[in-house]
Structure formats: structure tokens, C-alpha cells
Amino acid sequence: MRKAYTKKITVLAVMVAIIGGCNILSNNESDNSQISVQNDIQTLNKRLKIVNQEIILDSTRAKSSISPTTDGDKFIHLANVESPVDADGNRLSATSIEIRANKVYVSYHLNEKLSGTAKIYAGAIDIIDMNEADEPEIISSVSFEDTDINAIEIEENAKLIWLTGGRNVSSSGYETGTHNGAVLGELWINDDVFVDDNYREIPLPSFSGNDIVDQGTNLYVSSGATGGGFYEVSKSGLEVLQSFSYNYAKSIDKREDDIIGLSITPSGEAQFNMIDFSSSSVNEFTSGFSVSPVDGKNVIEHRDAITYAAMGNLGVKGYKFNDSEPLFYEYNAPGGDAANGVTADGKYVYIANGTDGLFITTNPKSGNKEPESVYNWDNGSGSANFVKTDGRYIILANGTDGLNILKKKTGSD
Incomplete structure (x- = not known):
């Protein structure tokens, strides 16, 4: 395994045409038709x-036959x-999930739907109210006729939602x-509920925005593939302040006092980038x-000093970058698909593993990278591509098959 090193990154010059935020609509025109x-x-x-209904967890493909009910x-x-x-009847695919104060926010895009040689774009975002714990309901939805929504972030007081994705460059007007x-x-x-007149x-460089996180007065965005990177964007002016060029900038999250991003190198290796925007430096x-x-x-998620990363065919790996042995957790689920998403609470790690469904593992003990127990839930015909938990609810995105909403009940409930 290669050692980390620190280098100073030159801040990219960003054209004025790109950084000027303004009150515009999704097609950069004066109407709200999109x-x-x-x-x-x-x-x-x-x-x-x-x-x-209580779900039955399968242990036949898992490491332990001990159920969480123990x-x-x-x-x-x-x-x-x-x-x-979308407006043409094409089924959208769930892409990203956030949970704030008993509300679940879900983004969607139109996955690889082609018209001739051109990709068609469309997206949506749902708000699901979880206040009635056993009867959730969708309370608001916004549709974008010309834009894929790949990731979302919710303002602390749930008054704003930020989104990133992509659209046909020829129709953007930029x-x-x-x-x-x-x-x-x-x-x-x-x-x-959503308001459609604000x-x-x-625009951002590259083809498509992949992930977004809110910290302090700024937003931080990953965008890829060719020409992509990690971007610091002011929330007040909605303008790019700094950017760091990385092709295949995949995901981004908050980590201690800095930002951590996952990218794929030209040789195909997973690379973690600890970015200190205040000093314009990156520890790779x-x-x-x-x-x-x-x-x-x-996808990466940083929780309790561990950065978990869904690494496709390699499963999920968790790192403590401040330790002499940074690789802290690893699990590659049996089956034929790849780890697409990961999330964690204080006890479990949840893995969205494509057509293999949801895997639930215990957190590893110190000195043992493998989880002690693993359980699998085959959620049907869908392909699990994203998962999110707040410690109480587990929301599993299954692409065009939508969502499964799960609730964890502990012995004290």
C-alpha cells in the first residue's frame, strides 16, 4: 500500500462566465417551463x-448465522x-438520499436513456415525511425536464436544498x-415543501456533478469525469472560489477540519484526497x-473517524488515515455484483450491493479488519445503488425500482 504525501495544489483559474451565480432557471431562460x-x-x-413487516435477514451468504435479534x-x-x-413516461432512477429531522430527501435521474446517439436528461427530488413512524408519506416533489440530479444536500434548517448533476451542454445556454x-x-x-419560483x-466544468456536501459558509462538490475535480462554492454568491483538478472525482464528505474526496487515478486506483481549502493543499x-x-x-461516508468507501468490485473499505495502519475495515460481499453505496451508524455498516441487495455488517473490533457478523437482505428484483441511515431509518435506493424504507428497532424501543 502506498504512503500518503502532501503537496501544494495550484488553484485553477475559473472563468467569470462560470462563477457568476444568479437567479436563473434550469434552462437558463426567463420562464419556468423546465x-x-x-x-x-x-x-x-x-x-x-x-x-x-419485519424483514428476514439471510445468513446463508453471510459470515455469521447469528441474527441481530440476538x-x-x-x-x-x-x-x-x-x-x-419523466414527461415522456420514462422511469427515473433513485441516485442519492439525505435525512434531516424526520424528513427523507431523494434524488433521481434518467439512467442511460438514449435518443439516437444523444442522451436524454431528466430528474426529480422527493421529500418524504417520516413523522408518522409507521406510515411515511411523500409530501413534495420537484421535477426537472432537462437535468439529471445525481446528488443533493440539505441546509441545516431544511430551508434550502442544493443539487448537482448534468444536462445536455448544447441546451444549457452557458x-x-x-x-x-x-x-x-x-x-x-x-x-x-418545494417552492418553484426561487x-x-x-455551470461546473466536466460532464456531470457527482456529489455535494455543506460545511460552514461554503458548499463542496465533486464533478467528473474528464475535466472534473473538487470545487469550493460560496453559498451566498453561488460562485466557485477554488477548484482542484481530478478526473473521475467521485464523492466528497466532511472529515474533521477538512474535506475528503474520492477519485479514480488514470491507472484505475482509488485515491483519497484530504483537501484543506484554507491553505489550498491536498494530502493524497x-x-x-x-x-x-x-x-x-x-460513494464515501465519513463517520466516527472512519472513512468508508464503496469500491465496486472490491467491496467496502474503511480507513483511519491518522493511524499507522489506516485500513480499518473491509468487506467484499459474496455474489456477482459490486458495492455501490455505504453508510454507517454506531453499530452497523450498511452496503448497497447491486442485485445482491443490502448487506448489514457489524462494525469491526480494534485490530480485526473484518466484521464479526454479516447479514443479507435480498430486496427483490431491484439493484441497490445507494443507502443512507440516520441511526434509526435505513433508506435503500434501487435505481428504477425506487426505494425501500426500513426502520431499525433496538431492544429499548
Whole structure:
């Protein structure tokens, strides 16, 4: 495994045409025809089905036959949410999930739908209310007719939602040689529902925005592939302040006092980038592991001093970069698919492993990288590509098959 090293990165010059944030709409025109908001609960919840059943965890493909119920934990399958369709009836694919104060926010994009040789773009975001714990409901949704939404971030007080994704560069209306379709947008939320007359966005270099995180007065965004990188964007002016060039910049998260990003090197290796934007420097750690597929969905989540990374064919690995032996956790699920997403709480690590479904592992003990117990839930015909937990709910995205909403019940519940 290669050692980390620190180097000073020259801040890229960003053209004025790219950094100027303004109140514009998704097609950079003066009408709102590309964005539509739906707040009718009855209509929205035709896509939601209440299940409310305890799930049976499979241990035949797992390391341990000991069920979480041994410790008094149970997992309840509360509901399924069907993915929305675009204006032409194409089913969208769930891409990203955030949870804030009993609300679940889900983004969608149109996955590889082609018209001739051109990709078609469309996206949406749902807000799901979890206040009635056993009967969640969709309370608001916004649709983008011309933009894929790949990732979202929610403002601390849930008054704003930031989104990143991509659109056909020829229809964006941005005149810049570095813009290839990636965008970063901001939409208001009022009384827990979307407002369609307050939207602004900026273009980003590269093809598509992949991930976004909020810290302090700024947003931090990863964008790829060719021409991509990691970007610091002011929330007030919605303008790029700094950028660091990395092709295949995959994912980004907060880590202690800095930002950590995952990228794929030209040779296909997973590389972690600890970015200190205040000093314009990056501490790079190349894992030595080659990730396949290179254009797959690779997600990181930093929790309790561990950075977990979904590395496709390599499964999930967790790192403590301040330790002499940084690799702290690793698990590669049996089966034929790849690790697309990962999230963790104080006890479990949850892995979205494509058509193999959801894997739930215990956190490793000190000195042992492998989890002590592993459980699998085959969630049906869908392909699990993203997962998020707040310690109570586990939300599993299954692409065009929508979402599974799970609830963890401990022995004290």
C-alpha cells in the first residue's frame, strides 16, 4: 500500500462566465417551463406502498448465522416508494438520499436513456415525511425536464436544498469552453415543501456533478469525469472560489477540519484526497487498489473517524488515515455484483450491493479488519445503488425500482 504525501495544489483559474451565480432557471431562460413542483399529497402517494413487516435477514451468504435479534435489534420494512417518471413516461432512477429531522430527501435521474446517439436528461427530488413512524408519506416533489440530479444536500434548517448533476451542454445556454454539462443548483423549501419560483444555478466544468456536501459558509462538490475535480462554492454568491483538478472525482464528505474526496487515478486506483481549502493543499492517499468499473457509482461516508468507501468490485473499505495502519475495515460481499453505496451508524455498516441487495455488517473490533457478523437482505428484483441511515431509518435506493424504507428497532424501543 502506498504512503500518503502532501503537496501544494495550484488553484485553477475559473472563468467569470462560470462563477457568476444568479437567479436563473434550469434552462437558463426567463420562464419556468423546465421545473415543476407537485405538492398534492394524494397524487404523490400513489407511488408509496406501506409494508410494515419485519424483514428476514439471510445468513446463508453471510459470515455469521447469528441474527441481530440476538441483541434485541429488529429491522422493519416500512414502505416501498416507486420512482417517478419523466414527461415522456420514462422511469427515473433513485441516485442519492439525505435525512434531516424526520424528513427523507431523494434524488433521481434518467439512467442511460438514449435518443439516437444523444442522451436524454431528466430528474426529480422527493421529500418524504417520516413523522408518522409507521406510515411515511411523500409530501413534495420537484421535477426537472432537462437535468439529471445525481446528488443533493440539505441546509441545516431544511430551508434550502442544493443539487448537482448534468444536462445536455448544447441546451444549457452557458457559453464557456470548460462547461460540458455539469451544474450546481439551489432550490428553496418553505414549510417542508418545494417552492418553484426561487431557483438559481451555476455551470461546473466536466460532464456531470457527482456529489455535494455543506460545511460552514461554503458548499463542496465533486464533478467528473474528464475535466472534473473538487470545487469550493460560496453559498451566498453561488460562485466557485477554488477548484482542484481530478478526473473521475467521485464523492466528497466532511472529515474533521477538512474535506475528503474520492477519485479514480488514470491507472484505475482509488485515491483519497484530504483537501484543506484554507491553505489550498491536498494530502493524497492512493489506496493501491484498482476499482472496477471505473465509471461505476463509488460513494464515501465519513463517520466516527472512519472513512468508508464503496469500491465496486472490491467491496467496502474503511480507513483511519491518522493511524499507522489506516485500513480499518473491509468487506467484499459474496455474489456477482459490486458495492455501490455505504453508510454507517454506531453499530452497523450498511452496503448497497447491486442485485445482491443490502448487506448489514457489524462494525469491526480494534485490530480485526473484518466484521464479526454479516447479514443479507435480498430486496427483490431491484439493484441497490445507494443507502443512507440516520441511526434509526435505513433508506435503500434501487435505481428504477425506487426505494425501500426500513426502520431499525433496538431492544429499548
